[in-house]
Amino acid sequence: MNYIFYFLIAISIIFAVINGRLENLGNAILKGADLSVKIAFSLIGIMAFWLGIVRIAEKCGIVKFIAKLITPITKWLFNEIPQDNEAIGNIALSFSANALGLTNAATPIGLKVMEELQEENKDKKTASNAMCMFLAMNTAGFQIIPATVIAVLAGIGYKNPTEIIVPTLIVTSIAFLSAIIIAKLLQKVWKPQTVEKEVKGVNYD
Amino acid sequence: MINFISTAAIPFIVLLILTVAIIKKVPVYQEFTEGAKDGFKVAVNIIPYLVAIIVSVSMFRESGALEMLSNACAGFFEMIKLPIDTLPLVIVRSLSGGAALGVFSDIASHFGPDAYVTKLAAVMVGSSETTFYVLAVYFGSIGITKYRYALLTGILADIIGIVAAILVCSMFFLPSIA
Known part of the structure; x- marks a missing residue:
C-alpha cells in the first residue's frame, strides 16, 4: 500500500507537469480531501442506525441463528475463526x-x-486470513440486483433495463467464486511475515 | 417485482429483527442506542484512510495520467475486440465507485440505450465493487496497514470479472443486434 500511494501521487505530479495541468492538482487535493470528509460524515447517521439494529439482532439471537445456518460454508471459508463467534453471523448479514x-x-x-x-487477529497491523477472505468476498461485489445501474438505464429510456440482471448475475458469480478461490490459494503462499511490497508494485501497473 | 423486493427489503428486515427481539424481551431501545453509539467513532476512524485513497485517485485523474493510460491501452483493447469506449470504465472501476458510475452514465447517455457498449458497460458496473475503496475503508477502520494478498485478490477478481463480462455480454447481446 505504501508503494501504491507513493506511485499514484508521484506519477500524477509527473504527468501534471507534462500535461501542463499542475494547477488542477491543487484543486484535486482540495476536492478529494473535502469529498472524503463528506463521505465519512454522511456515513455517521446511517452507520449509527444499522449498528443499533445489528446490536438488537445480536441480543435476541438472530445473528447466532443465521450463523448456524451457514456454518458448513463458513467452516471452510473462515477456518481460523471459532464458529460460535459473533463475526460468523455478521458476515452472513x-x-x-x-x-x-x-x-x-x-x-x-x-x-x-x-x-x-x-x-x-494476532498481529494487529497485519491482515489475517479471515479478513482477506471476507474482503475478497466484498470486493468481488456479489449483487443479485444491480439497482443503481438499472436506475441509470431506466433514466436514459432503456426499454427493458431488467434484461441486464441475468448476465450481471452470471458475471458477478464468476468473479465472486474466483475471488474466494484466489484468496484460498494465496493464503497458503502469502504468509503474514513475507515481504509484500514487490508483488504489489508489479501488480499495480 | 424486483423493485418491490429492493424497496421492501430494509423495512422488512428491521421489522423482523425488532419483532423477534420484543418477543424475547430484549430491551430494544436501550440496545439500539448502545449499538448506535459506535456509529460516530467508526465514521471518524475511516477519515484518514478515505483522504489518502480519494485524494491520490483524484490527483491521478486530474493530472491526465488516467487519460494517457487509457490511450496507451487502446491498441490492446482493439486486439481483444473490446469496444474502446469501455476503457475508462475498466480502469476506473476498481478505483472509485462514483467515477465508475459517472463514466457509465456518460457512456449510456452518449451511445443510447440500444448500443452494445451501453449493455456491456452496465454489466461491468453492476458486477463490480470498488476494490481500493473497500480495502481502504475496511482495513482503515481497524488500523490494519499490511494488506497481504487482499489487494492482489481484489484486482485479479476484477480482471476475471471484466473478461467474464465481455464473454457473457457477447453471448447475450451480440446476436440480437443484427
Missing part, C-alpha cells in the same frame, strides 16, 4: 445486505465484522 444491493446497511455491518475479526 453483511453478505446478504451486499447481495440485495443494500450498500448502506452492508458497510456498517462489514466494519463491525472487521472489528470482530481483529479481536481474533
Whole structure:
C-alpha cells in the first residue's frame, strides 16, 4: 500500500507537469480531501442506525441463528475463526445486505465484522486470513440486483433495463467464486511475515 | 417485482429483527442506542484512510495520467475486440465507485440505450465493487496497514470479472443486434 500511494501521487505530479495541468492538482487535493470528509460524515447517521439494529439482532439471537445456518460454508471459508463467534453471523448479514444491493446497511455491518475479526487477529497491523477472505468476498461485489445501474438505464429510456440482471448475475458469480478461490490459494503462499511490497508494485501497473 | 423486493427489503428486515427481539424481551431501545453509539467513532476512524485513497485517485485523474493510460491501452483493447469506449470504465472501476458510475452514465447517455457498449458497460458496473475503496475503508477502520494478498485478490477478481463480462455480454447481446 505504501508503494501504491507513493506511485499514484508521484506519477500524477509527473504527468501534471507534462500535461501542463499542475494547477488542477491543487484543486484535486482540495476536492478529494473535502469529498472524503463528506463521505465519512454522511456515513455517521446511517452507520449509527444499522449498528443499533445489528446490536438488537445480536441480543435476541438472530445473528447466532443465521450463523448456524451457514456454518458448513463458513467452516471452510473462515477456518481460523471459532464458529460460535459473533463475526460468523455478521458476515452472513453483511453478505446478504451486499447481495440485495443494500450498500448502506452492508458497510456498517462489514466494519463491525472487521472489528470482530481483529479481536481474533494476532498481529494487529497485519491482515489475517479471515479478513482477506471476507474482503475478497466484498470486493468481488456479489449483487443479485444491480439497482443503481438499472436506475441509470431506466433514466436514459432503456426499454427493458431488467434484461441486464441475468448476465450481471452470471458475471458477478464468476468473479465472486474466483475471488474466494484466489484468496484460498494465496493464503497458503502469502504468509503474514513475507515481504509484500514487490508483488504489489508489479501488480499495480 | 424486483423493485418491490429492493424497496421492501430494509423495512422488512428491521421489522423482523425488532419483532423477534420484543418477543424475547430484549430491551430494544436501550440496545439500539448502545449499538448506535459506535456509529460516530467508526465514521471518524475511516477519515484518514478515505483522504489518502480519494485524494491520490483524484490527483491521478486530474493530472491526465488516467487519460494517457487509457490511450496507451487502446491498441490492446482493439486486439481483444473490446469496444474502446469501455476503457475508462475498466480502469476506473476498481478505483472509485462514483467515477465508475459517472463514466457509465456518460457512456449510456452518449451511445443510447440500444448500443452494445451501453449493455456491456452496465454489466461491468453492476458486477463490480470498488476494490481500493473497500480495502481502504475496511482495513482503515481497524488500523490494519499490511494488506497481504487482499489487494492482489481484489484486482485479479476484477480482471476475471471484466473478461467474464465481455464473454457473457457477447453471448447475450451480440446476436440480437443484427
